[in-house]
Amino acid sequence: MATTVSLFNDEFLKKLEYLSILSKRLFAGQFRAERRAKRRGTGLEFADYRQYVAGDDFRHLDWKAYLRLNRLILRLFEEEEDLPIYLFVDVSQSMTYGNPTKVDYARRVAAALCYIGLSNLDRVHVVAYADKIRGELAPQRGKGRIFRVFKFLEEVAVGGETNARESFKFYCTETRRRGLAVVISDFFDTAGFQSGLDILRHFKHDMFILHIASHEEVDPALKGELVLIDSENNVSREVTVTPSLLASYKEEYTRFCTEIESYCSKYQLGYVRTVTDFPFEELVLKVFRQGRFLK
């Protein structure tokens, strides 16, 4: 992760500044910002009319309407607030697989999304999880905080089994504002990838799923008599890898991806799958935009 900053060259960062993260829903923000909020407030954009009641700011009375209708009508404006963005980065041991490793790829994506969010004055929470919450960066706002994000992502401890359910449950049960939850993971969870995502859905977050895979697990170059060792729990299995077995594995992997995609489709969650050898900049600048995650 030491190379994160250097990889984000100036030109790339400049391009990121023109992007902003989209959310399908409106969430109540905490501070004034550039994003539409549910609340009506003091923004510039006209939103609606309503009957004046005592206590309203009479500066927003529509006097022309009063002259015409002889009624006090209040003009409402949209409030522009910040968006809470939660970046959940899977740092379990399985994410260290691949070349480059999935966790490195996830860190870079998270850093890029953070930068976009911070540039748009959104409140960005970065959460590293595996079997539990491994690290949490306090909400950041303003792109000047990007270096804290880099530092956090760089120093977060990697390892352990994946237990998204417990991690998300622990995180969400604390008082949190609803927002956009971005989950970056390979979704190798023995309890099932659904269990963790169900928690986030339960807390009514808008969600975006980034499924990271490595080329080695999509198309493994294995052959012969092997002992396969699970990188997370060290469970080993003797296996004779034959072409037919390899074909079965690929079939199973495709089914696994389809399950995740179907889940996301069912609950209208944004979903993008990528492999670690896919160019990172292309993912951020093109794929995310085509997937209506960034604009």
Add this chain to the structure above:
Amino acid sequence: MSFLAVTGFQAAILALITAGVIVALYFLRLRHRRVFVASSLLWGRILDEQQAHSLWEKLRRLVSIILAVVIGLLIAMAVARPEAHWLTGGGEHTLLVLDTSPSMLARTSDGQTRWQHAVDAAIRLVNASAPSSEFRVADTAGRVDAASTSDRREVREAIQRMKPTAAVPRFPDIDAVTTDVRFITDGVVPLPVPKRTQRVSVFQEAENVGITAFEIRSTPSAELAYEAYLEVHNYGKTAKSTTLTITGVGSRRIDRELNLKAGEDFSQPFDLSKFEGGPVRATLKTTGDALPVDDIAYAYLPVKQKTRTLVVTGGNSYLETLLHLDSLVEPTIIKPAQYRPDPTFDAYILDGFAPAEAPPRPSLLIGSDLNAGWLPKPSGVISNPRFGSWAEDHPAMRYVSLHDVLVDKASRVTADKLTVLAETPDKSPLILASDEPGKPR
């Protein structure tokens, strides 16, 4: 089943050791390569599914070790050289007879002789047989009859020792252990063979003109004259021209061009009156002849002179008259008192007389009371002996009949180391001969 390389016990030990080593190696086999994967979640699913549904997966290890042991045992058994008698026909005793008659020297269309084909066929037969089967190899000339053996090298050597030869063909006797009889022949010489004999034919038609008879005989019409009787036969299927040459001692020769149709015989006597005594050779020179061995024939022309014979007798008018009448004998008759050894004579006839020393030339002694150190001692006298049997095939007895010969008396002698030419019915020798001239016993 038996093993050729080891005993049954050794084979069992070998099998046990092999199986043990393979099983041990199977369990001590190289550890599988360890490969870390991100998660065994998906691998686990497919492996569990396969193991749950596949009988093969359950039995794979067992089948694998059984296969390894079986392959190892097969290799070990191959080293032990097993032989299944029911499969290979092992334990057979084969009498392999090769026809060694001269016709086997005939060349076939491929340039080889029938004999070479016969040898090849015999060796093929031996090589194709079960290793434990035994072969007794014999020829029809009676020259080779090797003991039964399973040693292939010995069998092949016995076959290589054989060669075609001119001899009276005879099929070897079959012993009790013989289970199979093979006779490799060209079938030219008719030879009675046992019923169960399997013939292997190496016959192939060949162009051949050969001498079938060559004999020298005296001419009845002239004294001391001889002629050669010759027969030539064309065995081929086409007409042949051949040059016949008869040569004798010196430069005498007869040349004749013969034109023989297919299957035609030529027979003619040739006058040898101008030939000197000695060996006479008849040869044929034929283009494309397949069998050279019957293109040459030999005979012996007797020397044309009377036999100078010294007759020592006290007076035997019958004998003297007989010898004077024989045109081939020039007798000199003397009394016993006049006898002196004289090597210039060709033969001696001693009638009732035995000199102190054996005569220097072949001699015929007649008498019953002959006493000399070089003669067998008589042990008695046989009165009026009668001839019971005589050796008709002995050269000295050829054309001699003793049916009407009467003898007054004869000495009883022991025929030790002498050839009995005639004897009484009670086996008392009456005519004896010694094969060592001048050294009778």
